[in-house]
Amino acid sequence: MTMLGRLIDGVSVRVLILLGVLAVALLIAPLIAGDYLLTVLILILYFAYIGQAWNIMMGFAGQLSLGHALYVGLGAYTAAALYVHFGIGPWLGLLVAVPVAALAGAFIGFLAFRFKVGGVYFAILTIAVCEFARVGFDHLAWTRGSSGLFLPVSQYSGNDLWHLRGRPVMFYYILLAATALAFVGCRALLQSRIGYFWRAIREDEEAARSTGIDTFHYKMIAVVISASMTSFAGVIYAFYYNNLFPEQVFHISRSIEIILGPIVGGVGTLFGPILGAFVLTGLAEILNNVLAALGIDLPGAKQVFYGICLLFVIMALPDGVWPWLARRMGLSERSK
Amino acid sequence: MSTLLKVEGISKRFRGLLAVDRLSFEVPKGAIFAVIGPNGAGKTTLFNMIAGVYTPDGGTITFRGERIEGLTPDKVCRRGIGRTYQIVRPFPALSVEDNVIVGALLHRNGVVDARAHALDVLRRLDLYDKRAQLASSLTLPDRKRLEVARALATDPKLLLLDEVMAGLRPTETDRIVAILRELNRETGLTIVLIEHVMRAVMALAGQILVLNHGKPIAQGEPQAVVHDKAVIDSYLGAEALS
Amino acid sequence: MPAEIYLNVAVGGVLTGLVYGLMALGLSVIFGVVRVVNFAHGEMMSIAMYIAVVLFSAFHLDPLLMLVPVAAVMFAFGYALQAGVINPFITRPEHSQFLLLVAVAMIIVNVLLIVFGPDAKGIQTSYSYDSFQFGKLIVDATKAYAGLAALVVAAALFAFFKYTTLGTSIRACADNYTGALVVGLDVKHLYALTFGLGAACVGAAGVVLVLIVDVTPSLGHGYTLLAFVIVITGGLGSMPGALLGGLLIGLTEAMAGLLFSPSAKSMFSFAILVLVLLFRPQGIMGKRAA
Numbered sequence: 072m073t074m075l076g077r078l079i080d081g082v083s084v085r086v087l088i089l090l091g092v093l094a095v096a097l098l099i100a101p102l103i104a105g106d107y108l109l110t111v112l113i114l115i116l117y118f119a120y121i122g123q124a125w126n127i128m129m130g131f132a133g134q135l136s137l138g139h140a141l142y143v144g145l146g147a148y149t150a151a152a153l154y155v156h157f158g159i160g161p162w163l164g165l166l167v168a169v170p171v172a173a174l175a176g177a178f179i180g181f182l183a184f185r186f187k188v189g190g191v192y193f194a195i196l197t198i199a200v201c202e203f204a205r206v207g208f209d210h211l212a213w214t215r216g217s218s219g220l221f222l223p224v225s226q227y228s229g230n231d232l233w234h235l236r237g238r239p240v241m242f243y244y245i246l247l248a249a250t251a252l253a254f255v256g257c258r259a260l261l262q263s264r265i266g267y268f269w270r271a272i273r274e275d276e277e278a279a280r281s282t283g284i285d286t287f288h289y290k291m292i293a294v295v296i297s298a299s300m301t302s303f304a305g306v307i308y309a310f311y312y313n314n315l316f317p318e319q320v321f322h323i324s325r326s327i328e329i330i331l332g333p334i335v336g337g338v339g340t341l342f343g344p345i346l347g348a349f350v351l352t353g354l355a356e357i358l359n360n361v362l363a364a365l366g367i368d369l370p371g372a373k374q375v376f377y378g379i380c381l382l383f384v385i386m387a388l389p390d391g392v393w394p395w396l397a398r399r400m401g402l403s404e405r406s407k
Numbered sequence: 408m409s410t411l412l413k414v415e416g417i418s419k420r421f422r423g424l425l426a427v428d429r430l431s432f433e434v435p436k437g438a439i440f441a442v443i444g445p446n447g448a449g450k451t452t453l454f455n456m457i458a459g460v461y462t463p464d465g466g467t468i469t470f471r472g473e474r475i476e477g478l479t480p481d482k483v484c485r486r487g488i489g490r491t492y493q494i495v496r497p498f499p500a501l502s503v504e505d506n507v508i509v510g511a512l513l514h515r516n517g518v519v520d521a522r523a524h525a526l527d528v529l530r531r532l533d534l535y536d537k538r539a540q541l542a543s544s545l546t547l548p549d550r551k552r553l554e555v556a557r558a559l560a561t562d563p564k565l566l567l568l569d570e571v572m573a574g575l576r577p578t579e580t581d582r583i584v585a586i587l588r589e590l591n592r593e594t595g596l597t598i599v600l601i602e603h604v605m606r607a608v609m610a611l612a613g614q615i616l617v618l619n620h621g622k623p624i625a626q627g628e629p630q631a632v633v634h635d636k637a638v639i640d641s642y643l644g645a646e647a648l649s
Numbered sequence: 650m651p652a653e654i655y656l657n658v659a660v661g662g663v664l665t666g667l668v669y670g671l672m673a674l675g676l677s678v679i680f681g682v683v684r685v686v687n688f689a690h691g692e693m694m695s696i697a698m699y700i701a702v703v704l705f706s707a708f709h710l711d712p713l714l715m716l717v718p719v720a721a722v723m724f725a726f727g728y729a730l731q732a733g734v735i736n737p738f739i740t741r742p743e744h745s746q747f748l749l750l751v752a753v754a755m756i757i758v759n760v761l762l763i764v765f766g767p768d769a770k771g772i773q774t775s776y777s778y779d780s781f782q783f784g785k786l787i788v789d790a791t792k793a794y795a796g797l798a799a800l801v802v803a804a805a806l807f808a809f810f811k812y813t814t815l816g817t818s819i820r821a822c823a824d825n826y827t828g829a830l831v832v833g834l835d836v837k838h839l840y841a842l843t844f845g846l847g848a849a850c851v852g853a854a855g856v857v858l859v860l861i862v863d864v865t866p867s868l869g870h871g872y873t874l875l876a877f878v879i880v881i882t883g884g885l886g887s888m889p890g891a892l893l894g895g896l897l898i899g900l901t902e903a904m905a906g907l908l909f910s911p912s913a914k915s916m917f918s919f920a921i922l923v924l925v926l927l928f929r930p931q932g933i934m935g936k937r938a939a
Binding site (some may be wrong): 200216370 | 686737741743744745746747749751752753755756758759760761762763767769784803866870874877878881912913915916919920922923926927928
């Protein structure tokens with residue numbers, strides 16, 4: 072079978088049509104959308120991409136990371152610092168940023184999996200390392216500590232793709248490409264030998280080991296891939312926002328934002344992270360607009376409603392929105 | 408016949424309790440070998456030592472001429488020992504087919520090859536028609552056969568079966584007995600089973616080892632063992648023979 | 650620096666640590682029995698802190714006198730939360746429970762923000778600037794009272810679990826869920842009671858802590874994390890471990906603040922956590938799982 076043939080093997084026609092419509096809609100969206108809608112879409116794609124990366128660890132291999140802001144931050148800071156200090160562009164910076172994040176992931180994975188730190192303990196360990204990084208970067212002079220690292224900004228008439236200096240629409244297409252690649256890549260991974268072994272580990276680690284799977288090895292692969300993928304989003308984050316503060320980048324609420332999408336969308340599914348990003352970011356923006364229209368200007372009001380909606384979604388749909396929607400629409404993702 | 412598995416003087420102690428006490432036995436290649444004995448006799452502990460879950464406190468385990476005691480479970484499996492659990496643990500959210508593909512992938516790189524092999528194994532175990540179901544939706548007898556299928560898909564030379572007949576109705580027991588006997592005859596697979604269902608043991612085993620308090624109290628041909636006085640006193644009871 | 654500064658800071662750290670310990674005790678009780686990781690723990694504490702602040706500014710009620718009533722209110726809150734929201738989640742996977750409590754925390758933080766605004770609020774008692782002097786050792790009166798109160802509440806909780814029938818049934822429930830069901834214990838009710846007790850603990854800790862620390866709506870998550878660090882350091886499910894972990898972390902934070910910088914405090918507590926996870930995953934007082 073060809074690569075393409077294998078990728079779409081077992082996918083129903085309806086899913087393929089759905090994917091096609093989604094792809095076309097996202098490709099032409101910037102032509103129709105105004106500035107505001109474009110920034111919202113950028114945010115959605117950003118979370119869809121990172122959610123996909125996080126899902127590799129939790130959804131595929133069953134390792135709950137609550138510290139993914141670490142890899143975003145390491146990617147962002149590495150690329151930004153190389154740019155500010157040496158004028159090294161983001162694409163070359165990636166060559167350093169990705170290995171740095173991968174190493175951090177490997178470090179956490181090695182400690183946790185060697186010393187058999189699992190479940191809740193593993194989650195807390197990932198938070199701890201991220202907090203560690205937050206305080207560390209607060210005191211790191213090379214990245215300007217707590218006063219923040221700023222990238223030089225000016226008005227851009229064109230888009231310099233090589234230096235990632237330009238208007239939002241450029242970031243939109245980069246994130247769209249990344250999200251599409253991540254989607255296809257994750258499907259390929261899930262259907263490969265690694266994907267089967269990951270899911271076996273997720274389901275029952277001891278049984279997986281007695282089926283001959285070197286669980287340490289495959290869990291390490293999951294962390295390293297997930298961390299590397301996430302750090303790319305960090306690089307984009309740095310060049311999109313142009314300022315980095317440890318207090319914001321490594322904050323635990325960043326890690327939580329990352330995982331809300333895939334959990335609400337459906338952990339372990341390929342569409343979950345994308346759908347979750349749409350649902351949650353969409354919900355937040357709708358709440359913004361509704362509250363503004365009602366003339367309610369209370370700081371915190373939006374988050375209260377958001378929290379309540381979140382509560383209802385997870386109470387009503389324990390497996391996430393996608394598995395429910397797929398059932399309703401008669402689609403099913405065969406390799407869950 | 409050459410020896411496939413050789414256990415020499417292995418012991419395991421848990422918090423002062425001696426679960427297995429200097430146990431030795433040999434399993435010839437191609438044999439069906441049963442381990443019986445009352446609850447707490449150390450049977451599952453013995454399996455866990457062979458399968459690499461526990462490291463013996465002393466003694467050696469030799470498989471195909473190589474020492475394997477203390478290896479991790481995944482390494483033991485890759486050497487050619489497959490196992491099932493007393494309390495079944497298939498991968499619940501995976502389909503029957505995917506469960507077995509996981510096993511088949513151990514010695515195959517391609518998923519396509521692995522799937523073909525998995526389907527062969529499923530046919531052998533009468534699970535082919537249920538291949539698309541989630542493992543969690545199966546009945547207990549089906550889950551037990553699924554565990555056997557998953558272990559079998561790893562192409563073991565030796566299969567360790569921990570009470571696969573327990574909790575099954577006689578017709579289901581007979582079905583598994585038939586499948587296992589066929590496997591053994593056609594592929595030369597060596598099987599070591601822990602079993603309480605004497606009907607299955609008598610039908611399958613060429614050799615029986617009886618354990619009590621971690622020690623062997625009898626070993627030999629089925630007919631000889633079940634008439635052994637020590638075995639009757641400590642385990643079978645006289646009514647088992649009637 | 651003269652040696653007594655170290656001693657003074659250390660004693661202050663230990664006293665604060667007792668309050669941390671009480672807070673962590675609440676978390677430990679909840680996890681030990683209900684097996685739910687309460688990611689809204691610090692946020693629940695900030696509710697209690699605000700109640701204390703309101704009672705103080707409106708009626709000049711001393712927080713130490715309000716300890717029992719506020720703890721009772723928090724007990725009711727915890728009971729309702731477990732019975733109404735968390736119970737359906739006890740059989741769900743960890744990430745699902747985590748998300749639920751994150752949502753609860755988000756609601757708490759922002760309701761507090763709407764009601765009280767973003768500014769820090771504190772309590773100035775008549776003894777806020779008092780101190781006791783023992784030779785060269787100087788102890789803040791507020792910290793001394795706070796530490797003492799925390800100790801009393803913790804002792805009461807220990808006594809409850811050891812000497813009352815209800816406490817014993819809850820412990821039975823923690824040891825063996827199915828067994829508890831079999832002997833006919835109303836597990837859901839016991840879970841809710843336990844969550845209530847945990848909430849009362851953290852509520853009492855909040856009332857005491859507000860003597861030492863000003864409260865803001867977003868204060869909670871930092872303390873949630875701190876409670877985790879303490880509980881895992883001390884040993885999940887071990888009540889003495891939680892108190893001991895609290896002492897250790899309180900002391901570490903105080904010394905780190907003195908020797909390095911106050912902003913590096915959390916780095917040291919997290920370093921302790923990582924070391925414990927790696928070399929003694931069951932925690933200082935925890936029993937090794939078989």
